[in-house]
Amino acid sequence: MLTYIVRRILYSIPVLFLSTFLSFLFVSYAGDPTAVLRANPRVPHSTYVHLYHQLHLDKPVIVRYFYWLDDTFTHKLGKSLITLQPLWPQITRTMGHTAQFIIISEILALILGVAVGIYSAIRQYSVFDYLFTSISFLGFAMPTFWLALLLQISFTDIYLHWNIRIFYTSGLNTVPGGPAWSIDRMQHLALPVLTLLIISFALYSRYMRASMLDVINSDYVRTARAKGVSEWRVVMRHVFRNALIPITTVAALNFGALLGGAIVTETVFSLDGIGYFFIQSLNSLDLYAVMAYLLITAIAIVVFNLIADILYGFLDPRIRYD
Amino acid sequence: MTESGINPDSGELFPTTQSVAGQPIAPDRAVPGAVEGTMIDAIGGSGVEGDLAAGLTLKVRSQWSYARMRFFRHRLAIIGLVGLVIIFGAGIFANFVAPYPYAEIDLTHILQAPSSAHYFGTDAIGRDEFTRVIWGIRTSMEVGVFVAVVSTIVGLVIGAVAGYYGGWLDNLLMRATDLVLTLPLLAVLLTATALLGQGSQWRVSLILVFFFWTGIARVVRGVYLSLREKEYVEAAKASGAGDSRLMFRHILPNTLGPIVVNATLAVGTAILVEAALSFLNFGIKPPTPSLGVLVSDAQSNPQQWWLTVFPGLTIVLIVLCVNFVGDGLRDALDPTQRRMRA
Numbered sequence: 001m002l003t004y005i006v007r008r009i010l011y012s013i014p015v016l017f018l019s020t021f022l023s024f025l026f027v028s029y030a031g032d033p034t035a036v037l038r039a040n041p042r043v044p045h046s047t048y049v050h051l052y053h054q055l056h057l058d059k060p061v062i063v064r065y066f067y068w069l070d071d072t073f074t075h076k077l078g079k080s081l082i083t084l085q086p087l088w089p090q091i092t093r094t095m096g097h098t099a100q101f102i103i104i105s106e107i108l109a110l111i112l113g114v115a116v117g118i119y120s121a122i123r124q125y126s127v128f129d130y131l132f133t134s135i136s137f138l139g140f141a142m143p144t145f146w147l148a149l150l151l152q153i154s155f156t157d158i159y160l161h162w163n164i165r166i167f168y169t170s171g172l173n174t175v176p177g178g179p180a181w182s183i184d185r186m187q188h189l190a191l192p193v194l195t196l197l198i199i200s201f202a203l204y205s206r207y208m209r210a211s212m213l214d215v216i217n218s219d220y221v222r223t224a225r226a227k228g229v230s231e232w233r234v235v236m237r238h239v240f241r242n243a244l245i246p247i248t249t250v251a252a253l254n255f256g257a258l259l260g261g262a263i264v265t266e267t268v269f270s271l272d273g274i275g276y277f278f279i280q281s282l283n284s285l286d287l288y289a290v291m292a293y294l295l296i297t298a299i300a301i302v303v304f305n306l307i308a309d310i311l312y313g314f315l316d317p318r319i320r321y322d
Numbered sequence: 323m324t325e326s327g328i329n330p331d332s333g334e335l336f337p338t339t340q341s342v343a344g345q346p347i348a349p350d351r352a353v354p355g356a357v358e359g360t361m362i363d364a365i366g367g368s369g370v371e372g373d374l375a376a377g378l379t380l381k382v383r384s385q386w387s388y389a390r391m392r393f394f395r396h397r398l399a400i401i402g403l404v405g406l407v408i409i410f411g412a413g414i415f416a417n418f419v420a421p422y423p424y425a426e427i428d429l430t431h432i433l434q435a436p437s438s439a440h441y442f443g444t445d446a447i448g449r450d451e452f453t454r455v456i457w458g459i460r461t462s463m464e465v466g467v468f469v470a471v472v473s474t475i476v477g478l479v480i481g482a483v484a485g486y487y488g489g490w491l492d493n494l495l496m497r498a499t500d501l502v503l504t505l506p507l508l509a510v511l512l513t514a515t516a517l518l519g520q521g522s523q524w525r526v527s528l529i530l531v532f533f534f535w536t537g538i539a540r541v542v543r544g545v546y547l548s549l550r551e552k553e554y555v556e557a558a559k560a561s562g563a564g565d566s567r568l569m570f571r572h573i574l575p576n577t578l579g580p581i582v583v584n585a586t587l588a589v590g591t592a593i594l595v596e597a598a599l600s601f602l603n604f605g606i607k608p609p610t611p612s613l614g615v616l617v618s619d620a621q622s623n624p625q626q627w628w629l630t631v632f633p634g635l636t637i638v639l640i641v642l643c644v645n646f647v648g649d650g651l652r653d654a655l656d657p658t659q660r661r662m663r664a
Contacts, residue, residue: 012504015497019504026517141641143594145601146617146634153624160625260506264598278509279602282516290513297506 001313005306012302016295023294024065027287032057034081055081068291077292082284087292090277095259095296097172098266098273102258105193109200110251116201117208117247118240121216132205139202148195148268155191167191170270192269196262200254207250211243245315249308256304260297392654399650405643409636413459420453424611433626443628445619455633458613461523461606462593462640469530469592474585476531477538482577484539485546486569495543499536507533508598515604523612526605530592538584545577579655583648590644597637613637 034052052058056067071078076088120129152169159165167190168174175184215221216239224238225231263275270276274293281289393399412419428448436443442451484495502510514529549555550573558572593613599605600614608615613633620629 015500015504019501022501023505023510023513026513029517137642137645138638141590141594141638141645143597143601143614143617143634143637145598146630146637149617149621149624149630149634153627153630156624157627257506260509263508263512264602267602279512282512282604285516294505294509294513297509298504301504301506 001310005310008306008309012306016298016302019298020291020295021065024068024287024291025061027282027285027290028061028064032285068288071288072292072295077295078288080281080286080289082286082289087289090289091274091292091296094272094274094277097271098259098262098275101189101192101271101273102196102255102262104189105196106200106251106255106258108193109197109204110247112197113201113204114208114244114247116205118212118235118243120205120209121212121243122235124213129209133209136202136206139199140206142199144195144199145264145268147198148191148265151191151195152268172272188271192262192265192271195265195268196258200258203250203254204247207247208243211246212239215239215243245312248311248315252304252308252311256301256307259300259304260293389654393650396650396653398646399654402643402646402650405639406647409459409640409643410463412456413463416456416460420450420456422450422453424453424457425449426453433623435626436628442632443626445626445629446623451616451629451632454611454616455613455636457611458616458633459636459640461610461612462596462614462637465523465527465530465596465606465612466589466593466640466644468524468527469534469596470585470588472527473531473534473588474538474581477535478542478577478581480535481539481542482546482569482574485543486550486565486573488547492543495539499540502533502536508595511595511599512602512604515599523606523610526596526599527592530595534588534592538581538588541580541584542577545580546573549573549576579652582655583652586644586648586651590641590648593637593644594641 034048034055034057056064059067068078076086077091079086080090116132120126120132123129155167156169159169165187168184168188169191172188173181173184174188175181221234221238224234229238260274260278262273263279265271266273266276267279274296278290278293281293416424426449428444430448431440431444432446432448434440434444434448440450440452442455445451445454480495484492511529511533514532515526518525518529546569550568555568555572558568563572596605596612597614597617600612601618603618606612606615608619613636616633617630617637620626620633623629
């Protein structure tokens with residue numbers, strides 16, 4: 001097991017190098033981050049040339065990639081090419097916000113999805129099952145940005161028509177601090193959480209239902225029933241625990257992807273998370289910021305893929321890694 | 323096994339000859355007469371259809387006709403198919419269906435709520451939203467179908483070669499797909515479109531193809547890996563079939579099930595991803611009406627709900643229908659799956 005983990009980590013290092021190099025190539029050819037500066041007549045040409053040189057923009061891309069690697073490892077991801085501010089504090093701040101709303105929504109989605117999946121499987125083809133299967137179908141077909149916009153529009157309308165503020169529709173906080181701060185934060189996070197919750201719930205409930213149905217028809221469940229185990233105990237001890245195995249993997253993978261992938265939701269709600277940070281950096285062609293994002297999220301994905309594999313091997317002793 | 327041969331409507335017939343421990347569908351040519359043989363055996367070994375017991379009419383059906391039968395009994399799949407025909411039909415014949423020219427500006431009727439003159443209302447410069455949605459369907463449909471078809475062909479060829487020959491080529495393919503899987507897809511797509519693809523519908527489509535083919539290649543590779551060891555392939559090889567004949571004549575028909583399902587679902591995914599890219603202003607740019615662009619435009623008029631609701635709802639309906647058809651195809655084409663939902 002340990003050798004497997006070590007091998008996986010060693011193997012992901014060249015993959016990370018290659019993928020960051022390709023991304024670096026793409027972003028640096030996308031445009032010049034100092035173009036705005038050059039267009040500004042109030043910035044003297046000498047300043048611009050100095051800056052251009054300082055940012056290594058006059059070097060070939062390969063050389064710049066190594067400068068970037070150097071900055072990343074020795075200066076914690078380096079500085080933004082636009083604002084010249086260090087990136088590390090920005091990344092940790094936005095990552096914190098992203099983690100906040102992703103953890104809440106994923107936990108809720110898992111609990112609800114697992115519960116609904118179990119009940120749908122036990123009462124297969126019941127009204128309940130049909131209802132939630134339809135909802136999950138809908139969740140799969142729905143663009144995240146549209147769902148987020150619908151929620152935003154509805155709650156803005158509620159505020160405009162009746163002057164009731166249930167949830168805020170953009171940003172993270174309106175009060176600076178004090179006792180009302182946490183409630184205020186929750187009112188801001190509610191809609192992004194709800195958006196992700198619906199999308200993830202569709203995924204989890206469908207997986208859970210399918211894996212419950214898989215297990216429910218297996219021989220050992222029939223044996224358990226035949227020897228007189230009560231239905232509740234059959235479902236809880238024999239079916240449920242085994243049906244959880246595939247969903248653990250799905251949840252771990254989804255969580256890793258979401259750590260960098262809530263781009264759309266964060267953009268709609270102007271939530272100061274890492275996905276929103278990425279979109280803004282990409283729009284201003286801030287090479288180092290984009291690279292910092294890609295590196296962090298790629299590492300998150302690699303780590304959570306590994307966690308998913310390890311969990312799978314731990315939960316299902318039939319899986320052997322060698 | 324023999325009983326189901328007599329009653330083709332039992333719903334369990336299809337797998338008769340092939341269901342032995344999940345064996346693949348044998349193409350008719352590879353195992354000559356496999357289907358007919360079993361059916362006729364069921365009646366007692368008479369070799370000709372005309373000799374069958376009186377009153378029993380037996381129609382010889384091919385693998386595909388069974389698949390078709392199963393598909394057409396799948397109620398959701400039919401709903402999806404009809405829905406797609408209507409929606410895509412409206413897109414294809416956009417110039418006939420749309421009541422107004424798509425760029426017609428009417429400043430006397432801006433931001434009108436839905437009415438009989440404008441089914442989906444009008445936007446900030448008085449363009450008819452229904453017309454824009456119809457033209458948007460055309461764009462989304464073109465992107466979805468193009469991405470699905472091209473990435474399936476590319477994935478099919480690469481996956482087949484990798485799975486059949488193995489070796490360094492296979493290694494290269496798996497590493498390439500790993501690379502695609504390591505990075506957050508949306509972020510990479512955004513980065514790629516920032517450089518290569520903004521604006522043009524076809525460039526955005528090509529970038530999507532670049533990231534979509536790997537999924538299909540992995541599926542095809544998996545099937546080829548297992549099928550190249552099968553006896554019927556060995557038999558064909560023994561009778562002198564060359565590599566390309568084995569790959570495309572003998573193995574390919576057995577991979578068509580998962581491929582067709584994957585390609586269908588890819589249409590929906592491509593439409594969703596294109597919409598998300600366009601929404602974030604990294605995809606198709608405004609003069610071309612795309613459903614994602616319409617939703618993105620609607621953000622400047624959040625009070626006019628119809629501008630957000632209708633284009634988005636259209637995306638949902640398209641993807642829903644595509645997924646229904648995909649599910650129906652999966653149930654119809656997978657011979658190892660006996661379940662049949664009415």
